[in-house]
Amino acid sequence: MAQIFHRSANTLARASILGVVLLLSAVGAALMEFQRSPYVTAQHIAPEQPVPFSHQHHAAGLGLDCRYCHTSVEDSSFAGIPPTKTCMNCHAQIWTNAPMLAPVRYSFSSGQSLQWTRVHDLPDFVYFNHSIHVNKGVGCYSCHGQVDAMPLMYEENTLQMEWCLNCHREPEKFLRPKEKVFDMRYQQPSIAHAVEVDGKSYTSQFELGKALRQKYHLRTSQDITSCSTCHR
Amino acid sequence: MSNKSDSSPNLISANQIKPASLELEAVRKKLAEAKGPKYWRTLEELSDQKAFGELLEREFPRQASEWVDPVSRRGFLKLAGASMALAGLAGCTRQPLEQILPYVRQPEQLVPGKPIFYATAMPFHGHALPLLVETHEFRPTKIEGNPLHAASMGATDLFAQASILNLYDPDRSTTLTHMGELRPWGEFAMALNSEVRARKALQGAGLRFLTGAVSSPAFGWQMKTVQQSFPQSKWHRWDPVNRDNMRAGSKLAFGGYYDPIYKFENAAVVVSLDADFLSGAWFPGFVRYARDFMRGRKLENGDQMNRLYVAESSPSTTGAKADHRLVLRPSEVENIARGLAAKLGVAVTAGHLSGDQQKWIDALAADLMEHKGKCLVVPGEFQSPAVHALTHAINGALGNIGQTVSYIDPVEVDPVEHGQSIRELIADMNAGKVETLIIIGGNPAYNTPVDLEFVKALDKVKLRIQFSSYKNETTDHMHWHVPETHYLEAWSDARSYDGTATIIQPMIMPLYDGKSAHEALSAFTDQLGTSSHELVQTYWKSQHPTVDFETWWRTAVHDGFVKDSASPARQVTPKIAALPALPAADPGAIEVSFRPDPTIYDGAFINNAWLQETPKPLSRNTWDNVAMISPAMAKAWGLYLLNDENDHQSDAQRILEVEFQGRKVEVPYWPQPGHPDNAITLFLGYGQEKTGRVGAGTGYDAYKVRPSTAQYIGAGAIITVTNRFWDIAVTQGHFSMEEREPVKVANLEEFIKNKNFAHEHPDEEPKDGGDRQESLYPNFKTKENFYQKYAWGMSIDLNSCVGCQACAVACQAENNISVVGKEQVQRGREMQWIRIDSYYEGDPANPSVYFQPVPCMQCENAPCEPVCPVGATVHSTEGLNDMVYNRCVGTRYCSNNCPYKVRRFNFFLFADYDTPSLKLGRNPDVTVRSRGVMEKCTYCIQRITAARIASEKEDRDVRDGEIKTACQQVCPTEAIVFGDINNPDSRVRKIKDGPRRYDLLAELNTRPRTTYVAAVRNPNPKLASGTERA
Amino acid sequence: MAAPDILPPKGVRPPIIGPGQTFGTITDRIAGIVLTKHTPVFWVLVVAFAAALFGMLQTAVAYLLFKGTGIWGITIPIGWGFAIVNFVWWIGIGHAGTLISAILLLFKQTWRTSINRFAEAMTIFAVMQAGLFPLIHTGRPWLAAYWLFPIPNTMGIWPQFRSPLIWDVFAVSTYFTVSFLFWGIGLIPDFATLRDSAKTLVVRRIYGMLAMGWRGSAKHWNRYETAYMLLAGLATPLVLSVHSVVSLDFAVSVVPGWHTTFFPPYFVAGAIYSGFAMVLMLAIPFRYLYGMQDFITLRHLQNSAKVMLATGMIVAYAYGLEMFMGWYSQDKYELAMVNNRLHGPYSFYYYMLILCNILIPQSLWLNSVRSTPWKLFLVAIVVNTGMWLERFVIVVMSLQRDFIPSSWGMYWFTKWDMMIFIGTMGFFTLLFFIFIRLMPAISIFEMRTLIPQAKVKE
């Protein structure tokens, strides 16, 4: 009888089995990466905006406090996007006819809102509340990153659930004194420079975090990882 | 969260007191275009190619207000399609870019993302219910009672709760029309002005106004001025459900019109002669009365509780709560009243009384004599004037006047007897005396007495103008139709049942260019174009010339009422001169009762989907009205009964043909236990030919057989059983408790003998907050540190619950609960999170009736949780049974395994994703559930979270009573109490520690956080049982 | 084609393989079915019909995904309806295959050899039908498809392993995999046979690949046999565990009528019962249409019938026990459940079930019934109907009336329920007939061992 396969078929057959296995695991790995990729999360991507507003210029450059524009951040779930009026407070005097600001002026005259594109956008079934975080010593920085170094606003973190859990499980890793919440230059305590709270100085974030957690009466991690904390 | 609030400014601009910013135009245009779908419409209607492509992108619908910008408008179609949405892949799919629109100028009192509450009131047929309205960025989203106001004390009724849906109803009249053609306001104004001038020349001859009962002082004042400049003009009144009998009765007794005000808190014995004061809004003062009455039955301190005797001709929730219920045919009530009066020394004679009736009267009379001055007899709104007169006399004889009842000048402006008033109008119309007819509100073409033939007469009128928020039957016969504002859209004022005046402030600018009743009249006072705001203010200024008006106005508006404006009690003494002779009742004749429908009233709410889907308290049917007959009659006719074998969620009910005074109507019957024999109860309001998509094709029209001579009661109906059937949708399959005692009840003596009657079996020993007895399970409280800080719990007092359904509607409003429609209800897929079961026990001719509200029990050992494969329902550290919609894949195992069956499933895309106006009304703090997801009561988790966050920011604990669940807040009888059971001083803790507390299905050891307080009835020992046959 | 069945004289059991067979004849007869050029007419007809039903299934499922589970009859309180009934029914049917090949193999029941191959195929196809339902019955299948498995995700959330539904996912998928492997390695030597007996190079190549170069070496056979035996040893507890786990879907709950400890054995017995009924429903037409009376003899039919009789009695016992326990517990809910079975709105189905699963199968005591294929065929159909009704009674009648009377409800199935149910039957038949045409429906190499020449004489 004649062979129905060539010698090479053997190698081929075994190689193909190996190949399938490798391929599948590769696809799996790729998907894992994909769902965390900026393409999906929009992390580090600055979207088009009607006006190229620079937080760097306003916050770092001019030293405006976050709350000058985001007025309701301390007492509402929503931090607040400044009304056109707020822009005009200054821009009625300076840069009065900078072409860049045309949309702002138009909005003010026509009464039509500026249409910003949302940068930090959580799914609708997630109920995030700014005020409680701010009031418990979670700095703007912890979620929004070095905003005062962003010429154009972008999303610093993925805002995915696993990311939220990082902090809800161990808040002490991120807590800072309330008065430092809006301080973009604040540094976590280190041997190099200590942080003073109630006359006691801390050199490790862990120590400080534990202390603050006590001080601000944070709920237990078990509490704040209950589903209904964020979902209703 | 924020994305619900941030983009809403556009809507606010819809509210800024300066008219029409550009967005507002956009809003209105959208609303005008909005050919909104049926609420329960589902997917097939909106498979849109693009939408389909974008399905992946979102799990839950964008919420309120988002529709304004084009980008996400498309998002909506997508989402509508997205029930199919490969939803929830959120984890690994991109989110679409989303717009965010800040204000241009932000109103200073507004904090985006935080609700603001405004005081106002809902005018309701001659009286008003004081309210607080929750608004998000100036969109009213939820209605509560005004706690500062004596007529509400924080509670409301189902009509008030649901009225907000009428505001956003896409089927409201949106356009001004002339003979059905669109016309601009200006053109109408011109036409009107010329007419006004013409009439003025004629002293107003031929000018007639037709409205319902009005309690608005400003409107009354306007009317007066109109009367002055148009002396010949007349103001007619017509409400199909009016207080004519009460008025006539008070004329009989006092020779003038007075409104009785009851003080149930002072009454140890209450007698209702067909008076349904525990049923709902059509009994003025219901909210307050129910609370006062039930406070007498809480047994919280001591063993004292009041006693209620009810003699009634049609089963009502009041009858259901009675300690002694006497079943009577409508005509017999007056006879009983006479009998009682005679016994108590009023100079009247009764007709023949049956043995039982005599016995009943004797015992009752004795009981009343024992409690002179501490008892109360209440006449039914729908009973004959004589009954009213007699009860006044009886109360007089018992020295109750001033103690438990007092009389004030009518709250209604310029009170008249509507039956008479409409008869005059129609007579004049026929006589050609009416040239111009202005109809404000109402729907006379549909609901005026059939024998008067209003429509025929109408055609003789030269100019007919209608101000109405709906285009209805009447509109067809009008020259001009002007959309009328909703009470949340325009300034006005009103008076509650006790006379206290409230300034009605609007929450939002008119969505559809509507005009208020005040503006309607303004044309006749040469003030056309003046805003309601001005008109109302002018009136009140004139009333308070001396005070600093600005501050006076601000406080009045802020508090929601005018201080000390309650009417003073009049010193009156009833005298029975000559009562009309007792009409001879033929025991063989079938008597008819006409009653307002328990949920859609006189038809005004027919297009309100929440109310349509709210089960009628006793029959539990929805989307239709039934005709109640007694089980005995049904049996005699070989019709089926409630105790038949099959459970009947949806039934093809046999159709009866009811002929009354030569007119016929076809009705589906309902064998109502406790209904008198040889009598039939027809409910008004359904069967409207011209209404919105919700009301269309629902129910039968009882007005077709309702003559002016028998507005509420008539004898001599002829009933034929047809071979045709009517599908009705009933939410409860089975009305017998099947010896399972979900409702525990005892008589007062039994209770005093054995305080623990509710939980005698060891299994039923209450267990709370993780303080467990022996169990194989770990103790989560001590071992895992659960339930340490707060442990939320609820207690429901079955003694207090009157089954008024307000909680169900409140919950629907608070939690964005979808409406599913009749066909789905028939399949048993209704969505209301809290249901009120009603059970009948004993002789179907006069059974004991029990109500039991059943929300989620929030069991500590929740059977639903371990069976969920994805952990979509799990326990929170505060003991809540969290339902995570976005995690749910919809296996429905949790529902199967829930012994209380309190879980609801989105079998289709029930939520309406694309009717813009409806989105405005949604609660932005609650997820709108998509298709294929389980949902249930969460103890209003959004309210808990809000309160907890508030307390944490102030570094304190949540105070007891700080959190009120929607159902608790609305409840007129305080039957529902919610709070932290870890807190020994909390109200709920105290109640749960009380003897009558019991757990539903305790033997399953689910350890529910929602527990019940067993009912106690207080029958008169001298009367055999709580239930006698007539 | 069909050689008539000759009943042997009393007391003599029919042979397990017809007389006069040699290695060659066995090989040619069985391989012939596959390698023949011309496809029989009845095959074309059946496949065409089955394909049509399969089309209907696809339509119905597409509509289901588009509209939602609301198109079915399910509601609150009856959250599970046809879908779960069908799931349990199919998975039950899927039990006979592995049982026959594994357990009977361990017991050295040589008669299994001529039916195990297609019994295994039947298992796999039945499990495929069954597997369809748990997925599509969820509200959001596209999510269930990956949230039910422990796949890493950005939410940091995992399946909830206390849920019997998760056990189900693992049990059914394991069962499918193992049955598939079992069936697959059983086929390798036969593929080799086909490879070597095929005429055209293409066909030989195709079967050649499937045979993976099997050459019947003694060393290979040796390892092969060990592996096969071990698989059988593994499949045996597996097959028992699968339906036990399925039964736990119910037994773990609190629903009266579900919450019972004897569900696992009861379900397993029922599964074997319906499984063997299905084997007969397939074997009888097959042996007739392809003239396989010599290979699938009356002996096989009789034995299957006996197994049915035995398991049927166990099931009958379980029904009795269910009623007895209900009464014995004197628990008001259990009593109500019993009462509902006997007098409730759906009692008709309960009595039908008693008729189909207990009364009619008693005829299997008669040798005449056991030895008459068409009678057996009818009984098998009745039993499978009965087993379906059993699941209907368990699922629907228990949910219909549980604890709180106010929430008692009724269940009406819709045309979509029916379309999907019938559709899966079509899908099943389709797969089965394709299998018959393309693969040896009877294990050739094992048949060879049955004839006298196969023994080594000293």
Next chain:
Amino acid sequence: MKAGPGPIFGLMAEFETPTELVHAAKGAYAAGYRKMDTYTPYPLEEAAEAIGAHHNRVSLIVLIGAMLGMVGGYSLEYWVSVIAYPINSGGKPFHSWPAFIPVTFECAILGASLAAVFGMLALNGLPQPYHPVFNAPNFVRASKDRFFLCIEAQDPRFSPSDTRKLLESFQPEEITEVPY
């Protein structure tokens, strides 16, 4: 076919019955041949014993597979329910070991079965679509009704002439040289 030039794989003898084959195999084994194999249309234990190949390591592999599956399954459940994200589900303990048994069991079975099948294939060196023995002219019948004994050329005692003589002593149907 003729014994072609070039190396040969071995000498193949074809028999009518299993009995002859086994007798031949025993003989060859006794003659000291080790590198040989028999080819039969169905499993023939005697043949395997005759050529001294009746022990294998499949069972061990299966045991390992089962262990891995079991441990893997349980530890997954434990990690998920106790460590990764412990949730209070109806008051049941985080570590509800009884509820974890079914999945553990299924995983064990799965592991074992996979090990059995793929272990067996691996040990057999399958897939191997090309093999010299297929060159034997009548070898197609090895999967049908003939029994083959092949003594391979690598065997130290192999010599075309002697081996052929030995095989002839068992009166096979035919003896052929199997080329590489």
